[in-house]
Amino acid sequence: MLVQSVRRASAILRTLAHGGPRLGVTELAEQVGAAKPTVHALLRTLEAEGLVEQDSETGKYRLGAGLLMLGNAYLDTHELRARALTWADSLAKRSAEAVWVAVLNGDHVLVVHHAFRPEGAVQILEVGASIPWSTCALGKAIVAFGPTADRERLLAGELPVLTGTSITDPVELATQLDQVAATGYAVEDQESTIGDAGVAAPVYDRSGHVVGAIGVVGPVERVLVEPTRQEIAVMVRETARMLSRDLGAARTPSRRGA
Incomplete structure (x- = not known):
């Protein structure tokens, strides 16, 4: 059984990886195909886990440093x-x-x-x-x-x-x-x-x-x-x-x- 919230979170990370250096909630919601409140809640959770970061000036999101640690762990193992x-x-x-x-x-x-x-x-x-x-x-x-x-x-x-x-x-x-x-x-x-x-x-x-x-x-x-x-x-x-x-x-x- 696939968990929809996990799939949407993964889609957000993939979109940030390929859609540009920074994207806003509206842009992400359109590309992921989910409602803005849902995307915003997922972004806040991903930010708390260090997987995305929010630009303090523009409010837009980018990938977080936590992904680099996960990537290095993947390579190391x-x-x-x-x-x-x-x-x-x-x-x-x-x-x-x-x-x-x-x-x-x-x-x-x-x-x-x-x-x-x-x-x-x-x-x-x-x-x-x-x-x-x-x-x-x-x-x-x-x-x-x-x-x-x-x-x-x-x-x-x-x-x-x-x-x-x-x-x-x-x-x-x-x-x-x-x-x-x-x-x-x-x-x-x-x-x-x-x-x-x-x-x-x-x-x-x-x-x-x-x-x-x-x-x-x-x-x-x-x-x-x-x-x-x-x-x-x-x-x-x-x-x-x-x-x-x-x-x-x-x-x-x-x-x-x-």
């Missing part, structure tokens, strides 16, 4: 992230590029760990970044080896356009997923961000289910140029296999789950 730390750092050193570890969250992938590229300019930590699954190698790697039902659901859903090379044709994307399943790794070519590319492979847990993916991310002219692309693919698959074993996986399945 996430087994894939904990096990991936050493493997991601090693892969970053070997490939001389940044490495991301991600999990599937709805129709997006959530970056739970980011190992910086060993050398180069200032880099931005991408932990917490949420990316449409269809526009990145990490998402394709997870979906290609995940349950068939999930694959069909995601292919039937929205396929966002982030760049001119983002794939929006489900048939074309399905064909690419079949290729990923055959090769053991996925590739992104500027589909999420112009100039960036990625190579990723799936990670499994002790039950043999896909729990996420690990991949190299960097400038397209470095990551996808041959023979570097193939060298990175070998490194990524090898690292994903070792990380899977660290999580208790007996073997890496070669096809999608049922």
